[in-house]
Amino acid sequence: MGAFLVGLQCLLCLSSALSVMAEITDNLPPSINQTHLTPVRLQRRGEGLKVEGSTFKLDGFPFLIIAGTVHYFRMPREYWRDRLMKLKACGFNTVTTHVPWNLHEPSRGHFVFTGNLDLGGFIFSASDVGLWVILCPGPYIGSDLDLGGLPSWLLQDSKMKLRTTYKGFTKAVNRYFDQLIPRIVPFQYHEKGSIIAVQVENEYGSYYLDKKYMSFVKKALVTRGIKVLLMTADDGKDVVNGHLKNVLATLHMKNINKDSYRKLSSIQGLSPIMVMLYTAPSFDTWGVSRRTLDPHVLMENARDMFKLRFSLNFYMFHGGTNFGFMGGATTLNGYHPMVTSYDYGALLTEDGEYTPEFLIYQEFFSNVLDLPTPVNLEYMPKAVYNPVKPTHYLSLWDLVPYLDTPVKSTKPISMEKLSVNQGSGQSFGYTLYETSITTSGGLLSSNDHVQDRGQVFLDKMYVGVLDHSTKQLTLPKIQDSKDAHTLRILVENQGRLAYGPNINKERKGLTGDIYLNNSPLRRFAIFCLDMKMKFIERDLPNQWKPISSSVSGPAFFLGYLKIEEPPKDTFIKLEGWNKGIVFINGQNLGRYWKIGPQETLYLPGPWLHQGRNEIIVFEELHPGLNIQFTNQSHLGY
Incomplete structure (x- = not known):
């Protein structure tokens, strides 16, 4: 209930603040039906996205940004196109995505831009679908990720000052941007690509430990070839601290009030207003009731923003899943780690299905933007596979002799x-x-x-x-x-x-x-159990024992799921199990924990195959009898 009241208060502040815009803004942009809204490509004149007075212009035409956030790294690559097509079908013209440094450079100097982390492939898919792109390359992106998307190896330096011009940090950022930015440059608008804007860092106004830092990030982007419109994004009370000269300041919905818009006007004069984080409820944390928010309140604010020709970015349009260990934590009223699902109360569910709110927004956009009548929506069938009873186990204590040589330390x-x-x-x-x-x-x-x-x-x-x-x-x-x-x-x-x-x-x-x-x-011996795919696929020794009686954890439990038909999405339900992780064919689906609120783990069909699929569960305490499957997610109440 507390999270609901906080979210409701944010929305009410936003609603009351909207009325002040007529006082602040002398010249509102053209009415909606005179504004270029759709992502249909025009004959380009090379101007890109520009700010003219209180209006965005694209190719010289008035343009209203209607964006939704989709994270390529929180869903299987095979579903990128599906989620992007649904974004467009709902009426959005732009996709916003963030770039997680910690996933792209998992160890110092080792970069990954393939498979599910093929950023260029995702941007190409967005362009192919007919969507513009706003890219948030960081280096810090927040996004409820572990360390906000910063790699943990930065913390090997005991003097490290993250998100500052501390030499140890800027050196690492420069090396990362040397790899990342050249992959982005060819996709910019002036290169006939779909990227129309790039966000500089994320909500730095609330951090603000170094006045020179944001200028450093801007220079790091520009000197490497970023030429599209640059933006900053901060909540209402921090917009001044996060602002950069000659960079468009946008607002996050949090802490917006009348004074926020006056501050915005004072630092950049007449400008288009963009709510860069127009948000659904928030992420869920273990041991806390699921967070919800009245979608009708959210919709009323969307209507008000459209009347004033605000641009907006809906966070999240599709949340997806914190596969593996990518989820972060919050310290609001104590330490709270987030659950595996990043459903987020988004317009698409964790597994990419339409929500009632999707239909409401689709109808709204169709009416106010004069879009074609939406086509009938098709839902992806889900499978309910037969329960799997684990047949073998491997105790953690039996595994220890086969682990890499431990680190010895006093x-x-x-x-x-x-x-x-x-x-x-x-x-x-x-x-x-x-x-x-x-x-x-x-x-x-x-x-x-x-x-x-x-x-x-x-x-x-x-x-x-x-x-x-x-x-x-x-x-x-x-x-x-x-x-x-x-x-x-x-x-x-x-x-x-x-x-x-x-x-x-x-x-x-x-x-x-x-x-x-x-x-x-x-005098400690310290063993690393990072549970990487390589560890599950190759490093677990072939020392499995048959389960003949009651076995306690910590232990790995092995079973096989046999599928005769082409695989479909499904959900794993672990009734009777306590706490641990599930691996399917080497893929880490994420954590489960009986304290809830999440009760099921999403298992994407592309990660299964016909025939025998290996399931390994690492259970910390006491295992259940079997692994069940259902065609519906259960994320708590």
């Missing part, structure tokens, strides 16, 4: 600073810390150095969890003749903060000393 080391992945550290997943203790009993204290969730084991016996709320555990006294016992702490990075000044502190694993009876523990 003190604990955070996952980012481990000497793994060619010196780039560990970004995601789990890290296992082992040390020997001479007494089996006593008080184990984290001193808040467990980030984010550490399962504690004495030898192989589960003791409990240390996390953001539980800082101490009592180790049981074991009556045996052993001189020493192995203390193990399996720490999960549940998602780094996606925004805020504290991102500079977001190191994971054990970030400092752990104490037993007030004495710091020493």
